[in-house]
Amino acid sequence: MTADSPAGKPPSRGKRADARRNRETVLAAAAEVFVTSGVDAPIRQIAARAGVGMATIYRHFPTRADLITAVYRHQIEACAEAGPNLLASADSPFEALRQWIDLFVDFLVTKHGLADALQSDDDRFAALHDYFLDRLLPVCAELLDAAVEAGDIGPGTQPYELMRGIGNLCIGRDDDPRYDPRRLIALLLQGLRRPHAS
């Protein structure tokens, strides 16, 4: 798999100029199409928008997950980096956790269908799943550990389970006033909280 360096973007140094250009064109087109048609949009549509053949997209992004992660990489990184910062700036580890989850939820609900794709058991999305986990799970674990250590919450909660649960709660139409995942997530956090009774 793309021996791309970790957080970096050596945008294909040895690649040909047209290849580099096309990669960016496709990324831009995909970003636009994702907004209007969701991350499930037909590859043909993205190719048409980019004025490019389908094979070109598959060449640069072998799976749909690769394309999605490339489009949202910056925002995922920002979310990952926000963890330690919040831990330093918030009133308590629990408050940091709450704010970080808020960021994560904001990210998910504004990307049409992203949460759905994230939790899908479709093999095509496995890489997406993995990327999110690789990048964000350690951050979540750190926040969780800090909150446990501070006595804000009880021990035993697995970061993987929490993150996946939050992701799951964000699934679905985002324009239904009867359902706001944030309210349920707040409830979840409330349940996590330790009574602080001495």
Added chain:
Amino acid sequence: MTADSPAGKPPSRGKRADARRNRETVLAAAAEVFVTSGVDAPIRQIAARAGVGMATIYRHFPTRADLITAVYRHQIEACAEAGPNLLASADSPFEALRQWIDLFVDFLVTKHGLADALQSDDDRFAALHDYFLDRLLPVCAELLDAAVEAGDIGPGTQPYELMRGIGNLCIGRDDDPRYDPRRLIALLLQGLRRPHAS
């Protein structure tokens, strides 16, 4: 056998014998296929299993949701009817709510892909969504109200939001030991619970 109830289809009284027979055959085949391939299984596959043409399935069950609800109708009804019973038998309304949710979760996680379909915003599943809501939402509301009245939980939780959240939490592969929706739902209920400040 229930001369069949409100939301039910009279088992096709005026229909021709072969039509009635085929309806049952399809139902049985669909039930089998759903177990092995999930509720998203290709219609062709169900038709083949039933030894029937595709049009026959579409004639009896115009949308996939109709087929799914027909297959699981009994279990959904059982879940709906369990609500009042639990309320009468459990130690507290809160405990009744907890047990009822347990039933609901059991139902969802044992039907491969059902939770996914339930929360999908695909129009094809709208009827499924509606059926679940029509049948189970009042039950959930009753349990919730009782728990509020008993002071077990705080007011303000919307039954729709709770049910959908629970459904969402049940989405995904059901064989992942790292993720058990029940743990998160327990947390959610914990967050719902009022401190019993009496």
Added chain:
DNA sequence: TTAGTATTCGGAGCGCTGCTCCGTTTTGTC
């Protein structure tokens, strides 16, 4: 029983998707 008719059946067929294959074009190099 038989003939007639309404009902039901079955699968070919259309449109849309994901993904690949391969002849053509572009790019970088000498």
Added chain:
DNA sequence: GACAAAACGGAGCAGCGCTCCGAATACTAA
């Protein structure tokens, strides 16, 4: 300018949902 190597593009195949319509079947009336 010539020539590989790299990249391109879209035709093409397979799988799916859903429909359409000639064929087969079950009821009914004589």
